Amino acid sequence: MAERLIVIGGDAAGMSAASQARRQRPDLEIVALEKGRRTSYSACGIPYHVGGEVESLDDLVARSPQEFRANQRIDVRIEHEAVDVDLDAAKVTVRDHVHGREILLGFDHLLLGTGARPFRPDIPGIDAPHVKGAQTLADADELLAHARESRCTDVVVVGGGYIGLELAEAFTRWGAEVVVVEAAPQVMGSLEPEIAAKVAEAMRRHGVEVHLDTPVEAIEPDHVVAGGRTLRADLVVLGLGVTPNSELASGAGIELGVRGAIAVDRRQRTSAEGVWAAGDCATSWNIVSRRPGYVPLGTVANRQGRVAGINIAGGYATFPGVLGTAVSRFCDLEVGRTGLSRKEAAEIGIEVVAATIESTTTASYLPDAEPITVELLAEVGSRRVVGAQIVGGQGSAKRIDLMAAAITAGMTADEVVDLDLSYAPPFSPLWDPVAVAARRAASMLDGSSRKR
């Protein structure tokens, strides 16, 4: 009998692993279990579907179960939910929702790609039917249907994370009154407070009500109680970030790590022999902090899946690590971040200078020049760049990739100043804002070394 790989979860991590394993091992039997009806979809695309920019949900699907079956001989079983893993017996209990039965499947290799789900705080009313997440395509359909049918009068977004803010914008496109309530003093916890403040300001400028320091106390059928206020709501959207689906793993006795995600090493091995994990359910190695973190993003899921697939097939691959690089657009504002924030640097004991500069996205004399703010963190002593955040008009956010490369290469602030960056008036001032921030950081480092 052929060796069998069972993949649990038919999205980015799981199907990348399955595809890589197939490529390396034509002889392997590969079964992929997906409890929903679709594989390999872009959850990140959901806000754009809800906002009406993406017509069909099918556009968000990179590859269908039929394609995996026909082109890669991967036995994808949709509406099949793994409900238990027995490591000693090397068997998965599967609930087959199509035929309403339960089956047992043996495995030689097991890949956990169970993903994550929107975090649901423990408050009264959280499980009411008008409280929705935005994780699956079924969620997307429900959200869009709501927007279209109810004409969306009042939407409350609970939590100011990426997806929450993107959905807030999407609903304003339908003419809804949108309110974001956030328990913390800022939106988007992974951003520096000053950068996050600019995001909140842009949201407000575009008609979104943003309440900070405002924890949600209760959800009622037609309103939300938050920070003592009563906010009308015919729809409540969860925007608090996600929590890893790691219960199947922990139930089987597999170790969990940061934020309750499945602990993996850089080859994507879990604590159990023959069991691998990748994507939003697993931890990920951080390049700067040199320790595991939790970064539930599609790019990471794809990479980790690839690495797991190669290793499962008997090859050797290691996950290169993350910087937590992320970009987003809110209304007319772009934001990007990579590496450590000031808070993260402090937590792991890295002493930094933080240089913040204001510039323009193009030569200042062009009519479409827009403000851009760059914050750059560099380590005192080594002078290496350890983090950067950018917020501003069109063309701002993607500059963060340059900083990701610089951080990965271990460049100092001085080396960033010296980079031969591109210039033409429609693209940047003569000195790119990123280089200006690096120069500021370098001179702050000079100052801090003189003080010693």
Next chain:
Amino acid sequence: MAERLIVIGGDAAGMSAASQARRQRPDLEIVALEKGRRTSYSACGIPYHVGGEVESLDDLVARSPQEFRANQRIDVRIEHEAVDVDLDAAKVTVRDHVHGREILLGFDHLLLGTGARPFRPDIPGIDAPHVKGAQTLADADELLAHARESRCTDVVVVGGGYIGLELAEAFTRWGAEVVVVEAAPQVMGSLEPEIAAKVAEAMRRHGVEVHLDTPVEAIEPDHVVAGGRTLRADLVVLGLGVTPNSELASGAGIELGVRGAIAVDRRQRTSAEGVWAAGDCATSWNIVSRRPGYVPLGTVANRQGRVAGINIAGGYATFPGVLGTAVSRFCDLEVGRTGLSRKEAAEIGIEVVAATIESTTTASYLPDAEPITVELLAEVGSRRVVGAQIVGGQGSAKRIDLMAAAITAGMTADEVVDLDLSYAPPFSPLWDPVAVAARRAASMLDGSSRKR
């Protein structure tokens, strides 16, 4: 008597040098000679002024002679032209066009920042009054006046370099019939032929006639003869690139280098003791080829000026080198390049693979996704990335900065694949086009090593 620095040329290189020297040496007497009427202007901005996007020429001036005088005690003398340098006597002969006299000025340090001028081929009619370059602000004024007053019926751009193409676009905005004639088989010689072809295609799509393999034979008062054709022309614009203003230096016995530019070392020293050069008149060290080249760009001029200024003042600085990083926008197309092209790699004997991929600027399912093409060169053996070119819709060109950082850091194609780049649907597909190109290059490198 105080030591005196004479700076010849009041633009980017010269004034950067003067500013740095002042910062380090408050005691230095600094005289800057500028034959025109303005200092520190953005020549790169000229096409945007001619195209009507930038209202006033003053917007292109970063700092005026008065500002240099008042804030930095730099004795800027406009309409003063250096006509001879006597190294033995350490004196510059200066023609003072304001008072119509000639004076002699002694120096302790001399900085040559004489810039470059549009290349004028030796053809009949080249010196006619309706043949114009676009190097100085006076040129810009004349070009705009022509566009406004004559209503610009027929414009012939001779040569398909950056400035030529940018001006071609500018004149189409005024409703002119614009023809570009280029002797070579492609526009923009520093681009790969396939990338350049896309630029030419975009120009044509926007109504610019582009004739390749078409050398200009003669310029007549109302037409240009090129490749046997007769092209109506009430204005002829030079777009053949620039040639360094190095005659003053060579006349003084100073060594010239690549393309007739003043040969400098990485501290910006010329062959003559106490004489420095920077900017469009000088050579520049190339990071990848490890030899001097000629890159007449504002970014380089600024950097070299800074380095020269620090060294003149007795400090120690070296020019970090160039990659020839450049970006431009033509109509709705963006283009960027950095590092070596295939031809340049071949010339210096670096064996490369060239990976070209097509992708989209955003997630393909978004309505504003546009095509993007990335070409990446990696060295066979070392696998390091040595060059990249990008062409495509909005958001394409600035990605070249990431490649400039990767090349400078000596990253291999594999390391670029592993970078934690940002992703969100409005900014890129899940795998950024740059990473896709790097992956293609890596697999081509695998193939070429198996063949050995």
